[in-house]
Amino acid sequence: MRPVLVEIEQIERYLLQEMSSDELLLFEQELKGSVDLQEKVEVQKIVLRGIDRKVFKVAASAAFAKGLWIKKMWWGGAVVATSFLIVLVVVLLINKTKETKTHQPQNNLKNEQQIQDSIPPLKLHLSPNNKPHPPHSSIRDSEPSSDSIPINNWQEGKPKTEQNFQEEIKQNPRPTNTYKKKYDTLWSGQSIKDESINIVVAKFNASIKNTMILLADGTIQSDLEGFNAKLWSINDKKTKITINNQVYFMKWDSANKTFKVKLKEQNTSYHFVFSAGGNASVSSGVELNLNIKEKK
Amino acid sequence: MTDQEIINILRDGKEDKALLKLYKFYPSVEYFLKMNGASKEEALDVYQDALYILCKKAKEKDFKLSAQLSTYLFSVSKYIWKESLIKKNRMVPFTMEAHEIVDETLIVEEEKASVAEKALASIGEKCFEILKAFYHEKLNMNLIAEAFGFANEKSARNQKYKCLEKAKSEYSELSKSK
Structure with a gap:
């Protein structure tokens, strides 16, 4: 039986498509005849996909949070702008009222x-x-x-x-x-x-x-x-x-x-x-x- | 931005940019899932699974968008949630429409990957970062050895295999318990 590390490395090169054509041919022949090797390849393939998926999920969560932040900022900006306009209108109205009073x-x-x-x-x-x-x-x-x-x-x-x-x-x-x-x-x-x-x-x-x-x-x-x-x-x-x-x-x-x-x-x-x-x-x-x- | 433009962004590897656009379809999915028993967290998790599937599919050479992205994501999310309810022995209060048929094989694979994802959560942060650096970021072992403070490339490689074995072992354990 070959050493564990060598086997893992071989499966890895197979999954990452790094094998030469001769090596690939030999490995695929071995794979066909060994259910144990098929299972090992399948598990390693799933784990690699799990890594990819976990990395993706982190990015997706970050994007979701960013989207929420942008949304909040947009609404925040809208609220601030509206408040500013309201204050401006109130100030203008007060000034107008004062002006009117001054002339009466x-x-x-x-x-x-x-x-x-x-x-x-x-x-x-x-x-x-x-x-x-x-x-x-x-x-x-x-x-x-x-x-x-x-x-x-x-x-x-x-x-x-x-x-x-x-x-x-x-x-x-x-x-x-x-x-x-x-x-x-x-x-x-x-x-x-x-x-x-x-x-x-x-x-x-x-x-x-x-x-x-x-x-x-x-x-x-x-x-x-x-x-x-x-x-x-x-x-x-x-x-x-x-x-x-x-x-x-x-x-x-x-x-x-x-x-x-x-x-x-x-x-x-x-x-x-x-x-x-x-x-x-x-x-x-x-x-x-x-x-x-x-x-x- | 059109659906095809979003797909093109995904193919260019600019997932972050595409994800921001893809979340605009989330509210309707979240509403549906919540109406059918999902919590807020579950709904987001399901949608992220659907997004992952879309991203993988989009990078396939022969992938062609046969429906609107919103419809695709809604259907995939609906299917994932249906499978999730079945596994939990819960009633499925909705049916899949004919036009909502999704690639079930792909989703089954994703379920397995989802278990692997959980397994990776238990191997330790450093182990995961080493695996991520090698398999996702495609860094060579010399750089990994330097980045993670290993004496040499061989030590880093040994550690990487240990982490991988640990992840495989955890996955096998979790798969058996499912």
């Missing part, structure tokens, strides 16, 4: 007078001849202050007439960067002291009737193009101004079309919202983000 002062402010009493930082006047204003005049003063200048005098050096202003507006009926550049030039000689800033609101005949364009000191960064979507009319009675979410009431100086706001901090971004009081169906305001810097 009567509903939100019980005592307007109290609020008006608490607005010392807000001043209403126009800077004369590019000089800084002392922050003393009351925001509730509807009369033009003595140092205010009319809109047609907003020029550097020589006066700009109302007629010229209207002609410019006709040529450029909507607020654009062109306007911004003009006003930048207009205010180039101005400076800010006492941490105050002039905000000028000019009325003009734009394609949107009764709209206002909020213009700012040359040190204010603004994007006039963005205004188009956010222009509202301001009536000449009560105007609510929200600065950094704090609400104030002030009267619109229809003669000078100006507000003066004293800001406490320099190098700070301020968010202004102007809105009209009174008949809400007519109005509402101008919104602008301003970055206040001291001009050298």
Whole structure:
């Protein structure tokens, strides 16, 4: 009887088809005549298949787990995306609600007078001849202050007439960067002291009737193009101004079309919202983000 | 991806990729098996047996897909589960349809291989890894000796035969008890 190891190796080479043709012929002859050898070959064949099968099962289980993981990740991703959308919608709705409330002062402010009493930082006047204003005049003063200048005098050096202003507006009926550049030039000689800033609101005949364009000191960064979507009319009675979410009431100086706001901090971004009081169906305001810097 | 494309992937030896695609047919098989007495684990086991049979068949030169892959896997799974119920002396609550006739010889062979698979689970992890390295990964004995820390190729070869003998012995024992 041949050694066990030699026999196993022979069966192995037979099953793995590694035998030479002569060796195969001899082995097959031996196989035909030996039931014992046939059984050994069969068992070894099954064990080899068992190895293959066991390896396959491991791979199949891994693929199944991976498939489940991908499925979970997909659903997880879908859930996260949906949650994000829901949160986004809720945030937008909240912001929209806040915005609406901002434009409805009567509903939100019980005592307007109290609020008006608490607005010392807000001043209403126009800077004369590019000089800084002392922050003393009351925001509730509807009369033009003595140092205010009319809109047609907003020029550097020589006066700009109302007629010229209207002609410019006709040529450029909507607020654009062109306007911004003009006003930048207009205010180039101005400076800010006492941490105050002039905000000028000019009325003009734009394609949107009764709209206002909020213009700012040359040190204010603004994007006039963005205004188009956010222009509202301001009536000449009560105007609510929200600065950094704090609400104030002030009267619109229809003669000078100006507000003066004293800001406490320099190098700070301020968010202004102007809105009209009174008949809400007519109005509402101008919104602008301003970055206040001291001009050298 | 079409059925034939999946078969081609299997023939290219990219089983992992094909398996991911083949599991998309599993939910209907799992549902059927569960409805007919299989546990979740049994259902998965049966389906993996069917997948293995498909993979083996797909690599045969003369294999031609005569039905949809989903139908093939469903039928084979159904047959395997039927045989399993019969062996356990349990009632078979369904019948095989005429178009569901599968290669019974192949499935009988797989049943034996399934016993061998169980036998291999009892020879120890290292033994199985040695056999796997030689028979499945086709590594030569020098590499196996190095990988498994044997002194030389001869020692590795001796160990491999011992492991094989152990597996055969376990298989024989398990076969007798069946």
